Amino acid sequence: MPTTLYYSDTMTTVKDQLLTAHHSRRSLQQAPGKKIRKCLLDIAKAILKQETEILAANQLDLDNFDLNDPKRDRLLLNRDRLQEIANGVRAVADLPDPTGQVLLKRSLSNGLKLRKVTVPLGVVGAIYESRPNVTFDIAALCLRSRNVAVLKGSSEARHTNFIAVTILQSVLNKHQLDPDCITLLPAEREVVDELLHSPQYVDVIIPRGSDGLIQYVRRNSLVPVIETGAGVCHVYVDREADLEKAVAIVVNAKTSRPSVCNAMDTLLLDKKIAEKTLRLLAKPMADAGVRIFAEAGALPFLKGYPMLEEAQATDYDREFLSLQCAVKIVDGLPEALDHIDRHSTKHSEAIVTENKTTARAFLDLVDAAAVYSNASTRFTDGAEFGLGAEIGISTQKLHARGPFALEKLVTEKWIIQGKGQVR
Amino acid sequence: MPTTLYYSDTMTTVKDQLLTAHHSRRSLQQAPGKKIRKCLLDIAKAILKQETEILAANQLDLDNFDLNDPKRDRLLLNRDRLQEIANGVRAVADLPDPTGQVLLKRSLSNGLKLRKVTVPLGVVGAIYESRPNVTFDIAALCLRSRNVAVLKGSSEARHTNFIAVTILQSVLNKHQLDPDCITLLPAEREVVDELLHSPQYVDVIIPRGSDGLIQYVRRNSLVPVIETGAGVCHVYVDREADLEKAVAIVVNAKTSRPSVCNAMDTLLLDKKIAEKTLRLLAKPMADAGVRIFAEAGALPFLKGYPMLEEAQATDYDREFLSLQCAVKIVDGLPEALDHIDRHSTKHSEAIVTENKTTARAFLDLVDAAAVYSNASTRFTDGAEFGLGAEIGISTQKLHARGPFALEKLVTEKWIIQGKGQVR
Incomplete structure (x- = not known):
């Protein structure tokens, strides 16, 4: 040839x-x-x-x-x-x-x-x-x-x-x-x-x-x-979350395929369960090799975590596409919604909670192509949704939104x- | 105040x-x-x-x-x-x-x-x-x-x-x-x-x-x-058209409200019925005060028409928005389709024919928001289509097409x- x-x-x-x-x-x-x-x-x-x-x-x-x-x-x-x-x-x-x-x-x-x-x-x-x-x-x-x-x-x-x-x-x-x-x-x-x-x-x-x-x-x-756009995706763990589910979802959303757009970038934790959740997450996240950029208030709960840095303001706008994530503590659903509104690229956003009213509010009020309660953001995908092959995930609002x-x-x-x- | x-x-x-x-x-x-x-x-x-x-x-x-x-x-x-x-x-x-x-x-x-x-x-x-x-x-x-x-x-x-x-x-x-x-x-x-x-x-x-x-x-x-875009709209009168319907549709499409985007701009006539159709159209079009820009070959059929000019190439791309129209003679459906493909803004396009196969081909092959057989282009409208008030007629292909x-x-x-x- x-x-x-x-x-x-x-x-x-x-x-x-x-x-x-x-x-x-x-x-x-x-x-x-x-x-x-x-x-x-x-x-x-x-x-x-x-x-x-x-x-x-x-x-x-x-x-x-x-x-x-x-x-x-x-x-x-x-x-x-x-x-x-x-x-x-x-x-x-x-x-x-x-x-x-x-x-x-x-x-x-x-x-x-x-x-x-x-x-x-x-x-x-x-x-x-x-x-x-x-x-x-x-x-x-x-x-x-x-x-x-x-x-x-x-x-x-x-x-x-x-x-x-x-x-x-x-x-x-x-x-x-x-x-x-x-x-x-x-x-x-x-x-x-x-x-x-x-x-x-x-x-x-x-x-x-x-x-x-x-x-x-x-x-x-x-x-x-x-x-088809970038995904700065959040998982919010509510004060009424089942923490076992929360840990499984967070670890999956971050580590199952970190290079893709539906992977988690920022973990938001209600202040009431922040310490307990981070202590549960530390081992599986460290085992998977995840580097964490945590806000100052969360650093004590991650004491001894091998790859830990204090989060800069810009870390909350990063699409990591790698084994890294940001962690932020919030005062309940309103502050979580406000953070997501400011930093989300409107791709995939999840809440973990057993409270149906809280879940409903999150699903209604978050502006994104795909919103989840008690499931990993990693499911945003044409094949997973039963649509067959996709060209990508659209984060625009006109014509096609979500799996394109x-x-x-x-x-x-x-x-x-x-x-x-x-x- | x-x-x-x-x-x-x-x-x-x-x-x-x-x-x-x-x-x-x-x-x-x-x-x-x-x-x-x-x-x-x-x-x-x-x-x-x-x-x-x-x-x-x-x-x-x-x-x-x-x-x-x-x-x-x-x-x-x-x-x-x-x-x-x-x-x-x-x-x-x-x-x-x-x-x-x-x-x-x-x-x-x-x-x-x-x-x-x-x-x-x-x-x-x-x-x-x-x-x-x-x-x-x-x-x-x-x-x-x-x-x-x-x-x-x-x-x-x-x-x-x-x-x-x-x-x-x-x-x-x-x-x-x-x-x-x-x-x-x-x-x-x-x-x-x-x-x-x-x-x-x-x-x-x-x-x-x-x-x-x-x-x-x-x-x-x-x-x-x-x-919402401009409409350079065509009516094509086929050789198998019912000429009575054709005259009613053409006169309506041009004169019922000439200032709007769904009004006819160019009349395409099959060469086999061109002379007869123009002779039938002359009186109602003249009575309504329509100025006609006709191709050279059509001028003899409009002899004596009060407001007649020979069409320039650019007249076929004009959205007149007034009591004016262009007239062109074509050799059947293929040439009509070709002309529309070149000059249409993909708004509203109509064929007049009694031949169902010809009508079907026109409706399938013309690329426009609204395609008509045996009806006036003037119907392209949210209220007419039963959609209620509209913001305009979209001629784009993404998100909204036709009455928006x-x-x-x-x-x-x-x-x-x-x-x-x-x-």
């Missing part, structure tokens, strides 16, 4: 690619549901069948990184990871078609027949970083929802992305679907701006990656953006059928 | 006002539904009862304009218009509460109880121009949906808006609702930027007014925006109740 074969070598401009992608959308919109499902199942097969080619292309990308560079692991594909990707595509094939759902149906008194139905968004632009599984994930979700996928991956993964899209397009072709329904843009950085300034061809942009990328897209896009899954890759359309009615 | 009494004279900063508005949201979220309804009915009463004060304040605003300035009519309130506004508020009082709707409910295999419910957006910022009825409309819709309304009206209407909000707040107060739930910002232009840069206090911005205002807000807002009514002034929240579950 030649090492310099990527799109930017062709004579096609980005605008041409976007126009072609835009025109290809009808091919998906008119395809029977069965064809889309079969095509997805064939994609899963092709990924495994062409393992050798994919891994060879991936090796070309890997060769640019030292063996101990953490970026290398993010780029790396192997047999296991390809199997996982293929399984993911197969799962998407089996999800119900989110388009064509009738949301409302009524006959008006003038005889007009009115329906509101879900339809594809049209062309979805995805901008992401080095992980090559995103190429397959987004392409599969877009195909299942009859959206054209325009992919802008990282230049670090250019060989892998090129072979991935070549395979995807050949399967589309085999099923008589327009191969431009999955379009790979050149990997160059400048292409991002061209994509963000093409609202005439692209209907929505999904940025996936670092906060810096998401902020850049949000500030510069003329195309509407669906963003297949069901939200649609828009609505009003269809009105008359017999000559005028107003 | 003093002539210089408006908010910018107080010592309160805009940031303080936004913070206070943000904190007031719980007052609405916890209020019983009956209280909200009663408060709205009392607002309708107060508008009529305080007619004298409102009209006096309105006169101060009107005094800045010449009698024949068209801006004066937009600003003007009188007994009839206040009655209309009060009726509108009463209608909103009777709409169902859009919050607290359970969209999904499931028990997971691990015992977690999961619900997705609608909740208020929180704080809604409205930026609008001179019409003072918008103050009452938006305040009523926000109150009904338990959202705090932060209003930035035009300085031209400052006295009217001040008395309006004073009345609204006194009714809130009477019902033990926090009066800051309806907050009027200073009328100065710079306040707009402060509002657009306050995502920590404001959840969504709704611009209402000229295209210039909407573009400015879209480009400068850090707060998510819901916009009360039902879309909400977001979703996932509520998860457990018994100590961890992942």
Whole structure:
């Protein structure tokens, strides 16, 4: 395989690619549901069948990184990871078609027949970083929802992305679907701006990656953006909590997968149970290797804790994404609500309490995508909620909130059928 | 009543006002539904009862304009218009509460109880121009949906808006609702930027007014925006149309209220029926005073038409908002679809045909908020669709599409109740 074969070598401009992608959308919109499902199942097969080619292309990308560079692991594909990707595509094939759902149906008194139905968004632009599984994930979700996928991956993964899209397009072709329904843009950085300034061809942009990328897209896009955001998540242990449950929930929320957005960042403790709870938590948290940034008032209760620091004001706004957390003591529910209101990124927030009225108040008053009573924040996830694969967790309030899954890759359309009615 | 009494004279900063508005949201979220309804009915009463004060304040605003300035009519309130506004508020009082709707409910295999419910957006910022009825409309819709309304009206209407909000707040107060739930910002232009840069206090911005205002807000807002857009609307008369229906629909779509966004802008005619249709249309269109910009090929069929010009390429992108329209002849459905794809603003599009397959293809393939077969585009309207009062017609694809009514002034929240579950 030649090492310099990527799109930017062709004579096609980005605008041409976007126009072609835009025109290809009808091919998906008119395809029977069965064809889309079969095509997805064939994609899963092709990924495994062409393992050798994919891994060879991936090796070309890997060769640019030292063996101990953490970026290398993010780029790396192997047999296991390809199997996982293929399984993911197969799962998407089996999800119900989110388009064509009738949301409302009524006959008006003038005889007009009115329906509101879900339809594809049209062309979805995805901008992401080095992980090559995103190429397959987004392409599969877009195909299942009859959206054209325009992919802008990282230049670090250019060989892998090129072979991935070549395979995807050949399967589309085999099923008589327009191969431009999955379009790979050149990997160059400048292409991002061209994509963000093409609202005439692209209907929505999904940025996936670092906060810096998401902020850049949000500030510069003329195309509407669906963003998935950071999670500064709290667990509040109320004075009427079952402390055994509290300890299990806190340890799970912090340590089961600390690198993800639904992990706990700040533990809020009612002052009446603060000392007892911290004494119970010290051993399991220390065993898991958690560094604690505690407010001054909590330090005596953690005496002897191996990784302890006094919390700075800014620690309460940190999304740690690692085995670290902040601890704060509050005077009951009102102060907990006030702290969360100030510091939450509106992702996932939990209360532990046996008092139903207190739980209800917390669930009602906390402004977040997901609010929990007596459960770990770690459950905020499309698959856990029964929605299937997700693109991420949306912390915005418009269009999609919480797990942003297949069901939200649609828009609505009003269809009105008359017999000559005028107003 | 003093002539210089408006908010910018107080010592309160805009940031303080936004913070206070943000904190007031719980007052609405916890209020019983009956209280909200009663408060709205009392607002309708107060508008009529305080007619004298409102009209006096309105006169101060009107005094800045010449009698024949068209801006004066937009600003003007009188007994009839206040009655209309009060009726509108009463209608909103009777709409169902859009919050607290359970969209999904499931028990997971691990015992977690999961619900997705609608909740208020929180704080809604409205930026609008001179019409003072918008103050009452938006305040009523926000109150009904338990959202705090932060209003930035035009300085031209400052006295009217001040008395309006004073009345609204006194009714809130009477019902033990926090009066800051309806907050009027200073009328100065710079306040707009402060509002657009306050995502920590404001959840969504709704611009209402000229295209210039909407573009400015879209480009400068850090707060998510819901916009209602322009309509370049088409009626396509197919070769298999019932021409009697076609004439009625075209005349209605163009002339029944030419100043609104759902009026027809371009008439597309299949070449097989172009001549006959234009000959039938000439008299009613001329009688209504419609100026026609027709493509060269259509000019002979309109010979003798009193207000006729040859269409320029740019005429097909005009939203006329007046008694003018463009006419183009196309070679059947594919060319009609292609023209609409290029020139439509995705608002309202109609086909006239007796062929069901052709109608179905048009309804499926045209990408617009509302698509019609054999009916006038003028029906795109919240009240016509049975949704009640609307803020406008959304031509965007995310969150709200088509009539943007009360039902879309909400977001979703996932509520998860457990018994100590961890992942």
